[in-house]
Structures are given as structure tokens and as C-alpha cells.
Amino acid sequence: MAERLTRRQVLAGGGSALTLTVLPRALSAATVPETGDLRSVFKTHFGDQMPTPGGVRLDVSRLVESGLSVAVSVRGDDPQDPPEALYLFMPRNPEPWGLEAHFQPPALPELATRIRLSATQNLTAVGRWADGRLGLDSVTVLVTRGACIDENYGQWVR
Amino acid sequence: MGTLSLPVRLALPTEAPAGSVVSLRLLLQHPMETGYRIGEDGARIPRHILTALRVSYGGRVIAALTLRPAIAANPYFALSFIAEQTGPVTLEAEDDRGATLTETRTLTVVP
Amino acid sequence: MFPSTHARRFLERCLALGLVLFLVLGLSLSAGAAQSGLAYLGEELKALQADPFANPGLLWVDRGTALWQAAPASGAPACASCHGAPESLREVIPTLPRWNDATQRLENLEGLIRQCQSEHQHQAPAPYESEALLALTTRLAHGARGLPLSAAVAPEAAPALARGEAFFRERRGQLGLSCADCHERYKGARLRGDRVSEGMINGFPIYRLTWQTLGSRHRMFRWCNEAVRAEPYPFGAEPYLELELFLRHRGSGLPLETPAVRR
Numbered sequence: 001m002a003e004r005l006t007r008r009q010v011l012a013g014g015g016s017a018l019t020l021t022v023l024p025r026a027l028s029a030a031t032v033p034e035t036g037d038l039r040s041v042f043k044t045h046f047g048d049q050m051p052t053p054g055g056v057r058l059d060v061s062r063l064v065e066s067g068l069s070v071a072v073s074v075r076g077d078d079p080q081d082p083p084e085a086l087y088l089f090m091p092r093n094p095e096p097w098g099l100e101a102h103f104q105p106p107a108l109p110e111l112a113t114r115i116r117l118s119a120t121q122n123l124t125a126v127g128r129w130a131d132g133r134l135g136l137d138s139v140t141v142l143v144t145r146g147a148c149i150d151e152n153y154g155q156w157v158r
Numbered sequence: 159m160g161t162l163s164l165p166v167r168l169a170l171p172t173e174a175p176a177g178s179v180v181s182l183r184l185l186l187q188h189p190m191e192t193g194y195r196i197g198e199d200g201a202r203i204p205r206h207i208l209t210a211l212r213v214s215y216g217g218r219v220i221a222a223l224t225l226r227p228a229i230a231a232n233p234y235f236a237l238s239f240i241a242e243q244t245g246p247v248t249l250e251a252e253d254d255r256g257a258t259l260t261e262t263r264t265l266t267v268v269p
Numbered sequence: 270m271f272p273s274t275h276a277r278r279f280l281e282r283c284l285a286l287g288l289v290l291f292l293v294l295g296l297s298l299s300a301g302a303a304q305s306g307l308a309y310l311g312e313e314l315k316a317l318q319a320d321p322f323a324n325p326g327l328l329w330v331d332r333g334t335a336l337w338q339a340a341p342a343s344g345a346p347a348c349a350s351c352h353g354a355p356e357s358l359r360e361v362i363p364t365l366p367r368w369n370d371a372t373q374r375l376e377n378l379e380g381l382i383r384q385c386q387s388e389h390q391h392q393a394p395a396p397y398e399s400e401a402l403l404a405l406t407t408r409l410a411h412g413a414r415g416l417p418l419s420a421a422v423a424p425e426a427a428p429a430l431a432r433g434e435a436f437f438r439e440r441r442g443q444l445g446l447s448c449a450d451c452h453e454r455y456k457g458a459r460l461r462g463d464r465v466s467e468g469m470i471n472g473f474p475i476y477r478l479t480w481q482t483l484g485s486r487h488r489m490f491r492w493c494n495e496a497v498r499a500e501p502y503p504f505g506a507e508p509y510l511e512l513e514l515f516l517r518h519r520g521s522g523l524p525l526e527t528p529a530v531r532r
Binding site for chain 2: 068069070073088093095097099100101102103104106108110111113114115116117147148
């Protein structure tokens with residue numbers, strides 16, 4: 001029997017729902033403190049060309065209770081104009097570059113996974129097209145308990 | 159068939175209509191040790207992560223992922239592709255200590 | 270002007286009923302029904318626990334299924350040969366730990382598996398917290414999921430139950446905190462960015478994000494003891510078996526959720 005999962009279900013982690021909470025107006029992006037500069041990371045990966053907003057879609061909860069396991073999904077926005085590669089950056093993690101994925105037909109330029117975020121930050125997805133275009137989508141994720149930094153407490157007791 | 163030094167859960171349909179979207183989901187058991195955690199002796203636990211994931215179909219690699227410590231422990235991935243021809247779908251993964259995974263399933267594409 | 274006897278008797282009955290209802294309602298509200306750690310999880314982690322594919326604890330369930338079928342090197346039977354499917358033991362799981370009349374001691378799931386391995390399978394028992402033991406306990410508890418923790422405590426185990434409760438209420442460690450201080454008095458409160466649960470054990474073994482892996486009840490007790498800077502007891506130690514007995518009784522009625530996902 002063919003598995004009849006919708007693409008949305010697949011991207012949301014096999015049936016688990018992604019909760020997109022709405023922030024109250026007081027917590028708009030303008031009041032979130034500076035969350036890390038990706039320019040140097042972009043230069044390493046893409047050279048002098050900087051990605052501009054658009055072309056990819058990043059789905060992630062805006063408020064997560066544990067940075068140790070955060071569900072994310074990334075995909076190209078336009079099925080008629082698919083990117084050939086997707087990247088995921090977390091600027092405030094100890095290592096901002098988290099994932100790189102290259103796709104060839106018949107694979108679709110989309111993936112879902114679970115990542116670690118060390119602190120509140122602008123999680124950023126970048127798409128690269130065959131003709132060299134770069135597009136990005138960014139979501140400010142509020143992280144209640146960070147990975148990498150907060151998890152050393154008592155974790156070594158087995 | 160294949161070597162399974164890395165335990166994995168793999169969800170892939172056995173059959174799909176031609177032109178339909180096939181979802182491939184996997185869950186791998188791997189500590190994805192970042193290298194930032196501190197162990198019992200006060201020293202950092204050395205890095206131990208999966209570094210690459212590849213899906214092959216129709217005789218070539220259709221998705222190739224480079225993984226970094228930001229990927230969560232015991233990672234989950236969901237990928238999609240269009241069903242074109244009947245044939246093997248192969249998943250390969252490796253980590254930074256030489257452990258590998260090769261898992262092949264057959265996808266039957268019906269008209 | 271008194272009401273007629275008939276009316277007065279009716280009135281008395283109404284009052285009696287009202288009093289009974291009031292007491293029942295009042296007592297049940299003040300007692301507070303036990304809540305699983307699931308109630309203290311955010312939506313995303315609740316969804317991860319419920320996910321029949323992506324719950325990371327299921328990796329250990331899979332491994333447990335394989336181990337259950339595998340015959341040991343000694344040539345002795347596999348677990349499946351004697352017991353059938355892991356689900357055939359589902360009625361036993363919610364009653365553990367329990368009193369063993371023959372040995373005059375408490376026994377929990379890990380202890381029973383290890384005993385079976387050495388006595389009936391003639392092999393070295395899987396070490397505490399090893400991948401093999403975790404896989405087997407997770408598989409068995411997963412096969413019993415949905416069944417409520419049992420409140421049954423044998424009369425001979427009453428002293429052990431009392432010692433378990435005493436452990437739960439005793440202050441320990443450099444921080445001088447008891448289990449009850451956090452898990453009763455401050456349940457639902459925030460501990461830095463975390464929410465304090467009631468310390469129920471119906472989800473174990475759990476996939477705990479803090480550990481980035483699966484862990485047992487005794488690993489949780491050891492972590493908690495270390496967290497208040499108290500020396501942890503070894504896995505399988507008598508104080509932890511007694512605590513486990515008390516916690517099973519305290520959380521009786523809560524359904525097994527193995528493998529639960531927790532922070």
C-alpha cells in the first residue's frame with residue numbers, strides 16, 4: 001500500500017504538528033536584541049554575493065521550550081523554479097552553519113529535520129539556484145532553554 | 159540488505175503511482191555529540207557526529223546532505239521525490255569515526 | 270410553624286445528600302489528581318512523544334524487539350521462546366516494582382530481566398543502563414502502554430513503601446532539598462527556563478533531551494540526587510527500589526507512556 005502522507009505532514013515531521021505561535025506586539029522583531037551577524041558565514045559559503053529575502057520558506061515554531069530538539073522544515077517556494085541547494089544557518093550557535101543539502105531531480109528541494117539552537121536567534125534558510133541566485137528566509141526563534149550552553153548541568157550522571 | 163552499523167528507522171512506501179510525491183522519512187540512532195558538552199572528568203566529550211547522508215534513486219544520488227553538530231541527537235529527516243521508475247532507493251550515511259549505513263529498499267512504481 | 274413530617278424527612282434527605290456531595294467534591298479538589306509529566310510539556314514535545322515514527326525512544330523499542338527474539342550465545346532460549354510476544358507480559362509491567370515472597374525483597378523490571386538472563390538464559394546479565402537492558406525494558410513497557418500504574422502493594426511491602434515515602438520527603442544534599450519540595454510544593458513552577466513536573470514515573474524509560482538519549486527510572490533518581498548535590502545511590506539499590514515502589518503507588522492510575530519524551 002502506498003503511503004498517503006501529504007507533503008505538509010511529511011515536512012512537519014511525519015504527523016507531528018508544528019506550532020506557530022503568534023507573538024504579542026510587544027515582542028516584535030524590532031525589540032529582539034542583535035542576534036548574530038551572518039555576513040562572514042555567508043562569505044565563506046557564497047563568496048561576495050549576499051542572499052536576499054525570498055525564494056525559500058522556513059517553517060519553525062517561534063517559541064520553543066527546548067533548544068535541544070527543534071523541528072524545522074525548509075523548501076523552495078516556487079515548484080516551477082526549484083533551488084538546487086538548501087542551507088540552514090543558526091547565527092548564535094557555536095557553529096552557525098548547520099546543514100547543507102543538494103538536490104537533483106526527481107528529488108524535491110525540501111527537507112524536514114530537528115536541530116539544536118543554543119539561544120534565541122534569527123534562524124536562517126538559504127536557497128541557491130543553478131543560475132547563481134541566492135534567496136533567504138529568516139525566523140526569529142525564542143529559545144527558552146538553550147542547547148550547547150545550558151545542558152552541562154548534571155548531565156554526566158549515568 | 160546492507161550494512162547496518164548505525165541503527166535506523168526508515169519509512170518509505172513499497173509502491174507509488176508514477177508522478178506522485180514519495181516521502182522518505184528516517185530516524186537514526188546517533189549521539190550527535192557536539193564536542194561542547196562536559197563529561198564526568200570535567201573535560202569536553204569529544205565530537206562524534208554523522209557527517210553525511212545520501213539518497214540514491216534511478217542510479218544516481220538525488221539528495222546529498224552535509225550534517226553539522228547543530229543537527230539534533232538521534233536525528234530525524236524527511237525528504238521527498240517524484241516516483242518515476244521502479245527500482246532501488248538507497249540510503250547511505252556516515253559519521254566522523256567511520257561508521258556507515260547502507261539501506262536499500264525497492265520502490266515499485268505503478269502507472 | 271414546622272413543616273410536615275413528610276416534608277421534613279425530604280428536607281433532611283436533601284441536606285444529607287448535599288453534605289455528602291459537598292464533601293466528596295471538596296475532598297477530591299483538595300487532593301488534586303496526579304498528573305503525568307506529559308501535562309507539563311509544551312505542544313511540540315507532546316507531538317514528538319505522540320509521533321509513531323519520529324519519537325526517538327522508538328529506536329530502543331525496535332532494538333528491544335530484535336533482542337527479545339535473539340537467542341543468547343549460551344544456546345539457551347530467547348525471551349520469545351518462553352514468553353511469546355512482549356505484550357504477553359503487559360499485565361505485569363504496571364505492578365512493578367513488587368514484593369517477591371520467595372526472596373523477601375522488592376523486584377523491579379530491570380532486576381527481573383537480569384535475573385531471567387542469568388538463571389534461565391545462562392548468560393551474564395545486561396549491565397544496568399546498558400543499551401541492551403534499556404532496549405528490553407523499553408520494549409516491555411511500550412507493550413504495556415495505556416495500562417494504569419497499579420496501586421497494589423503487598424502487606425509485606427508496607428515497611429518498604431513507608432521507607433520509600435520517607436526517602437521522598439527527606440531533605441538531602443548540599444542544597445538540602447527533598448523530592449517533595451520540588452515535585453509537590455513547587456509543581457508547575459519554573460526552574461530557570463524549565464517547568465517542574467510532579468516527578469511521576471509512568472513514562473519511563475524516557476527519551477530525555479537533557480541526556481540526548483534514553484534513560485531509566487534509576488538514572489532519573491541518580492540525576493535528581495546529584496542535582497541537589499547529594500551522592501547518588503547505585504542502580505538497583507534498595508533505597509531506589511523503595512522510592513520506585515512509593516512513586517508507583519503515588520502515581521497509580523496514570524497510564525504507562527513509554528517511551529515518553531521529556532526535557
